[in-house]
Amino acid sequence: MEEIANNSPNTIYSDLVSSEDDILGIIAYSVYKRQKISHLESSKVGATSLQELASTPEQQDFYRQQAIGLLDNFAKLYLEEDMQDRDIVFQDKISELETSYTNKLREFKPSFWSGVWQSVVGAFVFVLCMGVLVFTLWAWKQGIVSAVEVAFDVTITKNPEPVLK
Template sequence: MQDPHDLVGLIAYSLYKRQKLDFVDAHQSEHGCKPTADELRVFYQLVNMPDQIEALRTRSATLLEQVSEVVLEEALQEMQKDFQARLLSELKTPKNFWRAVGENVLANLVAAGLVTLALVMFYLSQVEVVPAVGNALGYEVTPKPQK
């Protein structure tokens, strides 16, 4: 590990240290003594092989990903609870009577305008538009003779 901000590397290093402690404990259990310098050197050589280092980094990345997923899931659940609580609070709070009346009047005016627009569009699709507009404005529109 060379970068002190390399989180995957830091976790890999802690896994390596755990392996070293397990090796020392296992050696002490089997042989009744701590490993010699030569035995530790063999351990270091095995653990520092590129494949072993890559395996530690892969395991570290997997652990970090799993922890991140748990943390994000907990944060999401907390946000959902907060949102639901605020939503229930808003729904339980009664609206001002006149504000509610104004919102309903506005919604009905918009709906009536959309229906009127749809009817006008339908009517204009049934008749020729240019003569209808001319008649509405008080002009006589005569169609061009077709060739």
């Protein structure tokens, strides 16, 4: 049997890798190669016994499962690192936008003294409007002539008829 294995071509690669784009198969083959090197270093037995073992469907499934585990770990590590990088970029962008909007809001916010002057002018205008309103209502009740006489302390007389010459 060993003689047949030595004379037959090694079909492990074609058994594990179905095409050039079969990443999982390529990784499974690398797992096989790693196991083969380890086997050759640790034992005096030739490579044929390992090739016979590697040719079994169970062992090939083992290689594929190992490849799946390696790809899964790689994907997890890569995605974790990618998410951390994206989170850092996202946080930097948020900080940049917060700073930008804060500076823009400060441009529109009036100063303290500007607010005080607005309040003083507003109070003065309010009192003036209320005074005009109260005077108008009082004058309407009293009559315009008597309201003007009382408000300005004057006497309004009717003009005599002009004398024609």
